[in-house]
Amino acid sequence: MLKQYSFEETAVQSFDAQTTLALKTEDLQVFYGANHAMHDANLGFPKNQITALIGASGSGKSTYLRSLNRMNDGIATVTGKIWYHGVNINEPNVNIYEIRKHIGMVFQRPNPFSKSIRENIVYALKANGVKSKADLDERVEKSLRGAALWDEVKDTLDKSALSLSGGQQQRLCIARSIAMAPDVLLLDEPCSALDPISTVKVEETLLELQKQYTIIIVTHNMQQAARVSSQCAFFHLGHVMEYTPTGTMFSNPQIPVTQDYIAGSFG
Amino acid sequence: MNAKQRDRVATVVIDLIVAAVVGILLFLLVYILSAGLPHVSWQFLTGASDPMSGAGGIGVQLFNSFYLLVLTMLISLPISLGAGIYLAEYAKDNWRTSLIRSAIEVLSSLPSVVVGLFGFLLFVVKFKMGFSVISGAIALTFFNLPLLTRNIEESLSAVSRSQREAGLSLGLSKWKTEIGIILPVALPGIVTGVVLSAGRVFGEAAALIYTAGQSAPVTNFSDWNPMDPASPLNPLRPAETLAVHIWKINTEGMASNAAQLSAAASAILILAVLLFNLGARLLGNFLYRRVTASK
Structure with missing residues (x-):
């Protein structure tokens, strides 16, 4: 039986004016029909850092993440504000296709297109008007290098992406996202379908990528959050309970619910 | 046990x-x-039939069958593609969508004679299109639409949601995702649907008797201008197909060798269907490999 914790007792940090935030949500609520899946999420994401969202299944962390680039449009009702470069992107008149180019996403299961490795990366670029072959080739190489996949696939770019291993596919999905030159990269449990060795590779890739991108990663795995993130938010039953620097979260959690979760009492 | x-x-x-x-x-x-x-002889395959006895060759009929098939597909494929994409991707789950679905189901259970008579009254008589390839093609489209629409919808729906999310997350529009990413993956399933409906078109007789007609006027196979009355490509000429021809030989044939003629025509009809199926699959596989880079 899950213990009852008060949703009033939270410890959510906010950042001072010196910290540049890449993305910030204000009173974000998510409803699936009558089901209130996310309550009052007030989180800021510092630029060029990795923020981990942790919590048990059903805590609302993926729901929250998917709201950030409006992937919940048509699935759930999202209210509240999402600030990106001074614009509230949670407005009906915002061009969501443009937003998603700036805020990329990588999913739980690797989902490369059933096309060649090269075409996986250039398809969306071409659709956005990048025409020249030289440009495209350069973007392919750069993004594959960024995702630490170039050396493994440089001779087989025209082979089907589905012939890659799971870990390679996931890194291809990361490459595909960063080829669009986003600011922010959202990752929804990117390693949950991968073996430990592939997981290490993806984590190394992320640590490298934070120099250029702001990364928000949902993970089930507390060790992973501890290894890669600088900030960490703990979600519980649709509420953000605690948001602190990762070191603090794991060494000195502020409130009982986080203490119990970190100690492994539930989840 | x-x-x-x-x-x-x-x-x-x-x-x-x-x-x-x-x-x-x-x-x-x-x-x-x-x-x-x-x-079957070369002369039988290419020769003209004798309108009086219903005997002779099947050259024109064989061509008519293929031409009618191509025309029918040209009309029905774009329509059912649009309808299939709508149902799989855009339609909300409400009473209107279920009305559309039941309409499609009803359409697929219409008896072919009824479709034929309807085509006869509307296209042949009312629209003055006469017994013609185009009347036949439109009537056959009625058969094809439900089958193809449902098939395309199912093929598209079978493609994983995660592929759609991948496309959308890259800032691609829903339409671009559907056409560029989902459709290629669904291609083999759609080819299967095309092959199945082509079989129906080849084999259909009842609906065509009233629309494409039962006569195969002599056509000049060296004249490829679709405007000329004698051109095989003219969509407004009457066009007896192979299946109708078989039916006619058996019901009204006066030739002494009617039984052999119809047996020979049936064998050719079956071979033509097999050939078309094979061709469509090869083409489908080729396209699939091209767009998906798989072996």
């Missing part, structure tokens, strides 16, 4: 059922081909 024995019995029963299905099919194929092929 323990689990192992039960399993063995079930396997044997299933094997027998499959063998029966394949056996019947093979028997039919061998029977029709062996009865028909000995009477």
